[in-house]
Amino acid sequence: MMNLMHWRLLVAVADHGSITAAAEQVGMTQSAASQAMASMEATLGAQLFTREPRKTLPTALGLSVIEQARVMMGALQAIRTTVDEARPLLRGSIRIASFPMVMATFLTPLLQRFRQLNPGIEVTTLDVTDSEVHTLLDAGLIDLGVVLNPKPERHATVLGRDQWMAVLATNHPLAQRAADASVSLEELLEQPFVLATGGCTANARSLATAAGLSLRDIRVQVREWNSAYSLVREGVGVTLVPEMALPTQRNGLRVMPLTVALHREFALVGSHTQPPSAAVSALLKMLAD
């Protein structure tokens, strides 16, 4: 009764109009088939077929049951094909590179989920700078890379976006403005500055260059955002950081938007040298949901 082979047998009996023929099709003895059918009818407590001398035909109830049995067999077949189609995803590997901030905030939970869904795929991550990501992509050493402000001609999957924010000590003159006030890029860059990179070449310095300005007075350059916040808090200078990297503890600090907001966008792009593997496609597809 609970054996799927028996349901398959049931369908076969209906198709052949004969227990013997059905038994042969599903590869068992006539005796086994006869017993199986009798057992199913006994379990259900109802006759499913009428045994006539030359043929075994379904009863009215049998017809309904057969219909549902076909549904079961269809589902079973669907499982088989699903598994077969998913076989390329059972093994595989993905090499993926990113700069630290996106790695920590976006990629880690994403990849954790992906690993949970695809335990057979080995995902290796490289924590590098944004310029190194491009180098690795060009060299074909990684399958996926996180890039900032991707060129539109490249097929890129946007992970998220944020904007640059000014961080100042609460007692700094510019921080005395109204609660919803902003700071212009020009006036910010003229202040004594703490340059924080977060491991990215796309930082305050490159923003200044792009805007035709320059950083007049760089007091310190640090890699870690938190180091920059301590320095700002101590009054060494002001700084400019991505929204994502804002400090959790903001005592002694004033965070202000720029008057003309500067956004940055980070996205996943595939290798330039190879087409995406099944594993990479699965990852991008998961990202689309």
Next chain:
Amino acid sequence: MMNLMHWRLLVAVADHGSITAAAEQVGMTQSAASQAMASMEATLGAQLFTREPRKTLPTALGLSVIEQARVMMGALQAIRTTVDEARPLLRGSIRIASFPMVMATFLTPLLQRFRQLNPGIEVTTLDVTDSEVHTLLDAGLIDLGVVLNPKPERHATVLGRDQWMAVLATNHPLAQRAADASVSLEELLEQPFVLATGGCTANARSLATAAGLSLRDIRVQVREWNSAYSLVREGVGVTLVPEMALPTQRNGLRVMPLTVALHREFALVGSHTQPPSAAVSALLKMLAD
């Protein structure tokens, strides 16, 4: 793998996020469940769940498989309810009465098919005259009866219809007409007549009475149609029979339609005293297809 309980277990694991909890729900040991899941994954050759310290979550492939497994469980449930709903039809009986002609031509194959579809229902037939059918129906002694030209106010299921045909010897004067000629009821009833009843009170005599005519010269009255044909062939007289009862061997006989066609309709009607049983309803439903 081929055990339906295992698929049920699979769904339960997905629902609970835990093998142990699922095992409890389906009523087996944690160990059995663990083995079963491992066995299924081994058979499919793919991992369906990722075992994490606190929870067991489906993989991407697992999600697809679970979806199909739910379909299977749904079908199984549908079978259970179907069988339960059909239980009243497993036992039961139908008493059905008819006059001989319809019994032989319509009812026998119909009931044979019904018996094949509903072997648990005992069908008993009574071969009576058409007037006795009404008596039995009124007395509540039968569940179904075949009646002629049912009153429209009664809920009747039409089985079929035919018309009355004249049968004459080929050398009879009236039989000398053209191939597509007809005979009027009046001129036919004036001939020397062989009255055939077929066990029905609705016969040539009742037709005559209904038409305001009479049978002037009844030479013989017989019950069997075939006896009447022999008598007609021998020149004893002419006769009037239903289309259905026409002879298979027509040598020596001429069959002609009536100028004004007289139809008869036979239909199944239920008992007047009791509502139809589940078995009777099933029979009528089968007839509707």
Next chain:
DNA sequence: ATCATGGCAGTAGCTGTCCTTATGGATAGG
């Protein structure tokens, strides 16, 4: 009538699946 054929049911015995009990290992939380 008699026999041959084809299909289903029943019996005995064995094989193999699957379950249970018991134990070990890994991890998160107190």
Next chain:
DNA sequence: CCTATCCATAAGGACAGCTACTGCCATGAT
């Protein structure tokens, strides 16, 4: 560090289900 929780594994046993064989019945041909 200890405990609770969850899963995996080992060993043993019970039972389902299969095979091989026989019997029965109905049909159809000789």
